[in-house]
Amino acid sequence: MRAAELPDGSVVVASRGHGLLRWQHGRVDTFSEPHRLTDAVTRSLQLDDDGSVWITTDGGLDRLRVAPFVTLGTADGLSYATPGLLFADHGGAIWMKDFGHPALFLVDGGVVRREAGPVRTRAFVPPPPGRYLVMGTSRRTAQEAWLMDNSLHLAHFAQGRISPYRPIGWPGHVPMRVFEDRHDGLWVAFNGSGGGYGVVRDGRFHRIPDSTATPTSWANRILEDSLGNVWVARENPSQLLRIVDDRIVERFTPAENTTFEQMQVEGGDTLWALNGEQFARINQGRLSRVSVPGTAAALRGGSAAIQLAAGYLWFASDLGIGRVRLDAMHQAADGNAGRTASTLHAEWFDTFDGLASPRLVGGDRSATLHTQDGRLWFATPGGLAVIDPANMPTRPTHPRTLIESVMADGVEMSLAAPVVIPSHPDRIDIRFTATALHIPNRVQLQYRLDGVDRDWQDVTGPRVATYTQLRSARYRFRVRSWMIGDTPGEEVTLAFRVQPAWYESWWFITMAVLTATAATAVTVRASLRARTRRAAERIQARFDAELGERSRIARELHDTLLQGFTGITLQLQAVQGQIQQSPAQASDSLERILTQADGALREARTMVWDIRAPELGERDLAGALEAAVRSTINAETIALQFTVQGLTQRMAPSIESTLLRIGREAVANAVKHSGASVIRVQLIFGPREISLTVEDNGCGMDTVIPEPTSEGGRWGVRGMRERAEQIGGALSIDSTKGHGTSVSVLVPLPVGTARRAT
Known part of the structure; x- marks a missing residue:
């Protein structure tokens, strides 16, 4: 391919001897060896999905990437490299002020007019006292502006001449903001020394009645919406005021210890403003606040500016330039932030996007500009940056994430499923990457090993995850990538298994369990048998003891009591025959019988004491x-x-x-x-x-x-x-x-x- 049309509408052509030619807005630009092309002889070119142009030359392979921003400097016709305040002229030009130069500059032509050739800068050198500061421009006539001189008085610039401006009733305070409404009224905000704010109509100044104002109240911003409402961001105390027919009809109070900064109107019914570290939306009389992750530092300090363009809310400060999708902002302001968690994030721009210095110069809120053709201008320390939000090059959605290899103790494993790693590996290295040809430097990567990593691990060095001493189990490794300012894309996963050692295998564990169960059963049975045997022995011993005791008692009864009582019985029978024949002899016999009975009784008593008590059994x-x-x-x-x-x-x-x-x-x-x-x-x-x-x-x-x-x-x-x-x-x-x-x-x-x- 020798020619291709880029997403921004320009056409590039490969030439032999003149490098790469680019035609845009009737102008032809040349990219050759001075622009770091490897050779002026180009052979072919190819446009990829990311919007980059790949060029083959006699010297090698080059890539031309179309950046969304174009930064203008002295090489492009500017009189100085660091612009200051920016104001849009009614004729399409741009008023620019350099704080270190007394002149006022009107930048026109070239990129400003979307024309071929360099920009043209016209300097207006004011007469004494010398330095003037642009406060605002006229909405009726080209090259007409409102200025503030060294004496801090308001002046009017028209037709190349500067004249003092003193309407009837002018309070004489220092003007801070100037704004022309659609009815030719000139709104002026003064400093905090009791000046307040008001409007000049028909040559007479009218102060706006404000019941809540104090002697130190002042307005930091004034604008008009498409319905004719005038909005004033007032300080001391801080309120956002809606004014109709020069009367305050509605008041909004910011969050505690914050103020309303900067304002922009979306359509005819919505106003966006900065409120501390948040964005504030006023819609149908309701104030809502939205916090966007990662933007608090950039919004802090009152030096940020906002613009609305092409479905995005743009913000810029001395810490960076970025944008947020308006549909996500509305969802969050309506209380549906959960539905837009993946889209409510800031998209930041840097040097890869064509910004020589990605921040505002001096942190001044008037360093941004939204011109009638829809483009946004930013005064940066590196020059005047411009972007067309409606025709930005398409950013790649998500990089392509890949898992490249798995190494176990220095041996590469096959990635063919299933991935099996030998038991007890000392070290496992998983290499992965994410390819993005557009801006590889913006690729962000995270990885996680389920069951090992508690949370996602950020990749700050080599794209490799290392794990040591992984036990035998099944694992799932996950990796995801995204571009800076975007949300993480889909995950790429790798399932692998670390094999168990032979003593950790299921068959060994099963055998060990069965063996232990059998051994336990044998031990239990042996124990039960021993206990049963001992119980039987105890019972037998008790039985033998009781039987022996009974035998002893029987012998004692036979040898003592029974024989004694038998003798007593026989003697009593003999006495029975003697009682009548020989009473004296019978009496002697009875005496002997009583003595014998007493002896038998003592023997019986001894036997009773010798019997073992049953309680002791x-x-x-x-x-x-x-x-x-x-x-x-x-x-x-x-x-x-x-x-x-x-x-x-x-x-x-x-x-x-x-x-x-x-x-x-x-x-x-x-x-x-x-x-x-x-x-x-x-x-x-x-x-x-x-x-x-x-x-x-x-x-x-x-x-x-x-x-x-x-x-x-x-x-x-x-x-x-x-x-x-x-x-x-x-x-x-x-x-x-x-x-x-x-x-x-x-x-x-x-x-x-x-x-x-x-």
């Missing part, structure tokens, strides 16, 4: 003794204090049975005879002896009074002492009339008695 001595004494006083209103000290010990059955019966007998005696309200039972297991003490707070007793050996079926003190002596112990009684009784038993323990903690 299920409990140890401490538990059995506590249960026995509590049962003894169960129906009585007596408090029991039962304590055990030391390590509990298993002792011979005779010792445990004797201590149990002595304790129960002592408690029973106290319940029955002492009248006590408290009984204390203390069982102490010492290292070499065991002691039992039963105390009461009853009436006491006389320890020297003989006590029967048996009363009511219970053994008395003498019997308790005898039984204590039989197991090698000693029983003592300490009692005083009226102060209670204490019965104590101390029994030494055989060596090797088993103990356990209590």
Whole structure:
């Protein structure tokens, strides 16, 4: 291809010897070696989807990118490189002021008129006192403007002459803003020394009545909408005023500690303004505010300017130049910001867009201009920048995102699904990129590995994501890209799996679980069998002990009681025959029988004491003794204090049975005879002896009074002492009339008695 039409309507042609020729607005521009083309001999050219022109020359491959901005400088006909304030002349030219030069400049022709050739700059050098500042231009006549001289007085420039302006009723304050309405009224805002604002009609100045104004009130901006409403942004206090027929009909108050700055009218019913770090919209009498992410710093400080063009709200300050879609702004102002989350963002412009310096000069709000042909002008430190918002080159939507390779410990993995990585990799490198031929420098990238990265990771260096010591699992790697000022595009994903080691594989884990289950089952079964065996052995031991006890009792009964009672029976039968024949002899025989019966009774008593108490079959001595004494006083209103000290010990059955019966007998005696309200039972297991003490707070007793050996079926003190002596112990009684009784038993323990903690 030797020629192509660009998106802005210009035509480029490849030439042999003259480089690339571009025809636009009747003018032909040449791009050759001085413009960094590799060679003046061009062979072919190709237009891509991003609007760039690719050119093959004898020296290589070049790219021509059409930038949306054109920046004019001294090489383009300007008298100076850094313009100041900008005002549109009624004739289509542009008034420009350089703060360092006394002259006023009218820039015309060339790009200003969309004509071929350089711009033409005409300088108006004012007479003494010299310096003038442009305050506004006339909407009726070309090359007519309103100026402020060095004496801070308003002057009128027309037909190349400057004359003072002093209407009737002029307050004499310093003018700050000048604006002509459609009815030839000249609106003037004065400084904050009580000047306020007003309008000149028919040669007479009229101050606008303002009930909320103060002596320091002043207006920083005045404009008129298509319906004839005049809008005034007033300070001290800050309000936005709508004026009809020179009367205030509506007031709007800004957010706290903010003011209304800059205003632009959209259509006939909507006004946009700057309010602190936000944009403010007034529509049908309702004030709404919109915050755009990333714009707060640029709007802060009162030096920003706004313009409306081609469906966008443009903003500029000493921090940058950008724009926001108006439809998204309206949605946000209507309370539907959630629906426009993807479109409510600022699109910034920089040097890649043709701006030599992407910011306003001096941060002055009058450094922007919207001319009648729809173009926007910006006074920047790098020159006068112009853009046609309605015919901007198409920006690429989103870069093309690619995942290039996956390396595991230096070995490249195949990207063919599924991607499988050997177990326990020390390092995994995932390389990715995003291609954008238009402006590659604006590409933004983020990546994220699900399950590893908590949030998206910004790419600031090489386009590679590195992960170490990833465990065996399935992963999904995601990467997304977008152009600066846009929103993230669609994600590109890569699913991969890190293989488990042999001991992490499902079959090994399954076998391990089955083996552990089987081992547990065998262990449980063995434990159950052992417990069952021990329980059976205990039952058998108890059965054998009980059977042995029964056998012993049977033998004792046979050898003692039965034989004794048999002898008594035979003797009684013999006495029966002697009673009538020999009474004296019968009496002697009965005496012997009574003695024999008393001996049998003592033997029976001994056997009863030797029988093991049944309570000790299920409990140890401490538990059995506590249960026995509590049962003894169960129906009585007596408090029991039962304590055990030391390590509990298993002792011979005779010792445990004797201590149990002595304790129960002592408690029973106290319940029955002492009248006590408290009984204390203390069982102490010492290292070499065991002691039992039963105390009461009853009436006491006389320890020297003989006590029967048996009363009511219970053994008395003498019997308790005898039984204590039989197991090698000693029983003592300490009692005083009226102060209670204490019965104590101390029994030494055989060596090797088993103990356990209590």
